[in-house]
Amino acid sequence: MHRAYRYRFYPTDAQAQQLARTFGCVRHVYNWALDLRSTAWSASKERVNYHETARRLALLKTDAEKSWLNDVSSVALQQSLRHLDKGLANFFAGRAKYPRFKSKRDNVQAASYMTNGFTLRDSRLTLAKHDAPLDVRWSRPLPADAKISSVTVTRDAANRYHVSILLDETVVPLPQSDRAVGVDMGLAHLAITSDGQKIDNPKHLARKLARIQRWQRKLARKREAAKAALGLEGKKVPKGTRIPRSNNAAKMSRRIAKIHAAVRDARRDHLHKVSTIIIRENQAVCVEDLAVTNMVKNRNLASAIQDAGWRELRSMLEYKAALYGRQFEVVSRWLPSSKRCSACGYTMESLPLSVREWTCPHCGTGHDRDINAAKNILAAGLAQLREHSTAGHAGMHACQAPKGAT
Template sequence: MLLKQDAERVWLNEVSSVALQQSLRHLDKGFANFFAGRAKYPRFKSKRDSVQAASYMANGFTLRDGNLTLAKHDAPLDVRWSRPLPEDVKPTSVTVTRNAAGHYHVSILVDVDVLPLPVTEKVVGIDMGLAHLAVTSDRQAIDNPRHLARKLARIQRWQRKLARKREAAKASMGLKGKSDPKGTRIPRSNNAWKVARRIARIHASVRDARRDHLHKVSTKLIRENQAICVEDLAVSNMVKNPNLARAIQDAGWRELRSMLEYKAALYARAFEVVNRWLPTSRRCSCCDYTLESLPLSTRSWTCPGCGAEHDRDVNAARNMLAAGMAQLHSTAGLAGIHACQVPKGAT
């Protein structure tokens, strides 16, 4: 209240007090996370941040007949709804976000009761890869669309244009051919901002397409299976390999695992993570014979112990399924899967 009376901060009166109060709550949460060791020291927001957001609690907006009106707004927002809100629920908060591409999104928080999915006896192990996003223990190969790879040439072309504009700005400051002095901000022209927004829009389309695909894949797997077993991949270490980093990030392994994990908890499914050091690719899923080595280029092999022929990825998925089911049984976490029997080599 006192800040609003300051002559230099009169502009605070133009903003709803609900959004300002919510910003203070976010600041308090940021400091709490910092002192608890969960986050870095909070920093001030900037108008140059790629993402801008404002949150409104229940007393800061009205939602009637599909029309959303925020506090201190004369007219409702022009919203294109992605899906209808659940019936007979009261929204508790609204967050309006603008991303780097200049797109606005509205997120509405509601309290709903999610019913568990019907129990099924089907279980699955998943081996993630690059040729295919994932291969399951029942021989399903999930496509890897490679969204970034398809638009990489366009992104690089616009990034070169942005780099030339940056060099021109440095030349106008007398810094041509020199490294950026510490603490010096290179200004962007209006045309440079336009190019940056174009790059951001391409990245946004890639991100949205990838997330849409991962949601469809994860939802299908959760609906069809009572238990899902995946490998505990060290993605943060794997992306340090410059030859694989872009392809791994484009596939979205970590995001797929996160989706499977929270959807499993939401719909009463079992989700188990298998130790990454298990020789899932080298071990025969029929007789447990383990090869000493198996080059990555070898996509199929014959077991010397029992003569079974294995596809590398399917065999790994089956071993993950067996290990995951053993972990679930040992921890008594097999809710609703007691009737499942997974013999060696089951498809």
């Protein structure tokens, strides 16, 4: 099972320059090879494969005008050719769009290294053509016997650097637990478990969101003004038209990207802790189908963040369950999880969203709305698991870690 571990790092000025050179060369080589392969095909129906591009790259590097390509790691350049090859293969298999040219304006700049392009010893990660290790913040330990398959370095729109280390991991089942848990997505809380835990996004996110929203409104007004200056007031912008942006506006959108990134990171850290605890403590984890949780439509930024948080928590639970030999069960969408009494099964005719606590008229049990829903999800999930096992599937789902999962 492949799994990525992502860490922030802080390059020195010299390292940042070397990385900028590398990103530039990686982009250049990618675009050069994309052009080469596309042109060969459209002009003479000739298929240029990866090995041929690698051979021609070696020639290109001997060209005096392209000698700067030798200043960066050749491994990163080769990886760029491999990425293109994969992109084209995906296109021809009908899995993806045709690869597009990379731009220095793209939000994320990246370079990948196979194992011959870096060294990692005693937490010191040094890339090829770098004379010192990167200052990596090892926010969680790499598994001791980890088999590394590649390392990817990125710089995002907020000018932050991350290294993503891809590991080949074997499933390590945790000791059996006799506990199971249901997880419900809430409105007041991000998620609620059947054993009464209420999981929120970290509190400080709300304040940051308010700031982002204020700046985004300002930015939108600036953009409208720029459109009006082009005579496009209130109209759709035709394709290919660039709306000019002031330095101030560019600075503001960088600040917005920075806060967004900080919000994302803080949330991810938090959800990692929460999901690890849930998986460690329970043999089975049951969640509601995402289609149901789509009731939180993206009406505004706050609910979009809530939605993203839920998706992230769910995907973490799913791949950690696979990694640690736990069961992960999704219950079907029509379950009246909120309105049914988890003690006796009586179903209320209606239960307005504003009602947070209620008492079952049939058996008299007092309920917290969300915990009751989580208990129903657990019961339904366990019933489904029993069904699977009597049907001979043993109730286990082979799940893969989603790509890019950290």
